[in-house]
Amino acid sequence: xVNDAGQLYTMEGVAAGVIxxxxxxxVVSTTSIYTTGDTHIPxxxxxxxxxxxxxxMDTPDTNGTTSALETFxxxxxxxxxxxxxxxxxxxxxxxxxxNLHMSANITYRDANANKINEYPFVAPDNTWTGRESAVRATxxxxxxxxxxxxxxxxxxxxxxxxxxxxxxxxxRA
Amino acid sequence: xxxxxxxxxxxxxxxxxxxFFLALIINQSALVGQTTAEGVLEFPKNDIRDLREAVxxxxxxxxxxxxxxxxxxxxxxxxxxxxxxxxxVQFGNGTPQDVSGRWLRPxxxxxxxxxxxxxxxxxx
Numbered sequence: 019x020v021n022d023a024g025q026l027y028t029m030e031g032v033a034a035g036v037i038x039x040x041x042x043x044x045v046v047s048t049t050s051i052y053t054t055g056d057t058h059i060p061x062x063x064x065x066x067x068x069x070x071x072x073x074x075m076d077t078p079d080t081n082g083t084t085s086a087l088e089t090f091x092x093x094x095x096x097x098x099x100x101x102x103x104x105x106x107x108x109x110x111x112x113x114x115x116x117n118l119h120m121s122a123n124i125t126y127r128d129a130n131a132n133k134i135n136e137y138p139f140v141a142p143d144n145t146w147t148g149r150e151s152a153v154r155a156t157x158x159x160x161x162x163x164x165x166x167x168x169x170x171x172x173x174x175x176x177x178x179x180x181x182x183x184x185x186x187x188x189x190r191a
Numbered sequence: 192x193x194x195x196x197x198x199x200x201x202x203x204x205x206x207x208x209x210x211f212f213l214a215l216i217i218n219q220s221a222l223v224g225q226t227t228a229e230g231v232l233e234f235p236k237n238d239i240r241d242l243r244e245a246v247x248x249x250x251x252x253x254x255x256x257x258x259x260x261x262x263x264x265x266x267x268x269x270x271x272x273x274x275x276x277x278x279x280v281q282f283g284n285g286t287p288q289d290v291s292g293r294w295l296r297p298x299x300x301x302x303x304x305x306x307x308x309x310x311x312x313x314x315x
Contacts, residue, residue, distance in 0.1 A: 030200055037207045044214040058228035069237040076244075125275050127267045134274040155237070156276070158245035160252060160264065179252065179260050181245060181267035183275055 060190075061153055064118075068155030068188040071106045075099075076157055084162075091124065091139070091159050091184060094168035100140045103186070119145050119191050125183040128174040137172050139184065145191035152189035159184055238276055239302055239309050242268075246282045246300055250315060253284070278304040290314050 075087040084092075090099040099122065108116040121142035128135055164177040245268055253261050265282070272280040281301040287294040295314035302309040 026194075026197070026200070033204060040211060041214075044211065044218065047218060058225055058232060062228045062231050065232065065237075069241075125271050127270055129263055129266075132266075132270075134271060156241065158241055158248075158268065160245065160248045176263075179256060179264060181249070181264050181271070183271050185275065 061151060064188055064190070065153040065155055067107055068120075068153060068186055069157075071103055072155055072157040072184070072186065074106060075102060076159070087157065087184070088159055088161070091182065092161050092164060092168070094139075094170045096122070096138075096140045096170075107188070117191055118188060119143055120186055120188050121146065122184060122186045125185060126172075126175050126180065129176050129178075130174070133174075135172065135174065136185075137175075142187070146189075150189035150191065152187045155186045155188060157184045157186075158182075233306065235276075235278070235302075235304055235307055238278065238304075239307075242272070242280060242282075242302055243300060243311070243313075246298060247315060249282075250284050250296070250298055276304065278302055284315075288314070 072087065075090075076085045078085045086102060087099070089095070090102070100120065103120055103122075104118065107118050107120075110116050119142070120140065121138070122140040123136045124139045125134060125136040127133070158181055160181050161179060163179055164171075167175070167177050249261075249264055249268070252264075256264070268282075269280050272278045279302075281299070283299050285297040285299075287296045298313050298315045300309070300311045300313070
């Protein structure tokens with residue numbers, strides 16, 4: 019015959035099993051989501067840092083003069099741009115330098131063919147592997163008439179006043 | 192059947208359920224951080240501020256340029272925005288108007304990247 023003694027123990031056993039399964043599931047899912055959620059915040063901060071540095075470089079020292087950024091682009095001085103940019107974004111309040119690296123491209127419009135082209139402004143250094151979680155910061159620069167066109171600029175880029183887009187890839191190595 | 196100790200079992204269950212709710216809250220709080228950061232990354236704040244500055248630079252320089260050069264710079268900004276930032280951009284400036292005793296020109300700025308739309312008329 020069916021003996022109904024010990025039903026409470028059975029229920030307790032089932033409840034304990036469910037509790038252990040749920041606990042294991044929640045522990046695993048909590049930690050795994052936490053790490054992925056966290057990675058966006060440094061990206062966001064890095065992108066903001068890059069935009070702020072570009073805005074700083076695009077601000078002239080006095081009213082009416084050209085900004086450092088515009089001068090670097092219109093003279094095609096990639097090394098000067100690289101060192102100024104990195105000295106701004108690697109500065110910390112402790113005095114020690116941060117470990118950020120960058121590369122930059124310039125996008126322009128070829129007016130004759132009405133095509134968008136780009137050329138490398140700062141080549142990536144040897145820390146670049148292609149696997150970095152790099153962020154992009156951009157800044158419009160309006161160039162004056164270039165006469166003559168600096169060495170290294172592409173041939174189909176025009177010398178008339180024009181707007182170009184400076185795109186910086188920024189990563190931590 | 193011995194029914195003693197049922198209260199202890201019940202309290203044990205209640206504590207376990209309460210712990211699950213706390214774990215769920217921690218779980219969701221991580222998601223909140225992720226969606227906030229994603230929302231900030233997706234919102235083109237810097238693109239819009241940069242575009243405004245580019246348009247103001249264009250308006251500043253427009254007086255010294257001939258009409259062909261002006262159209263060229265406008266095309267530069269519109270086509271490069273579309274190509275590199277996936278944003279449809281349109282802007283223009285009108286004739287100066289008297290705004291509280293100062294002669295300012297109305298500048299229209301329109302920006303649309305499919306997620307965020309920004310329209311502005313600023314007297315500059």
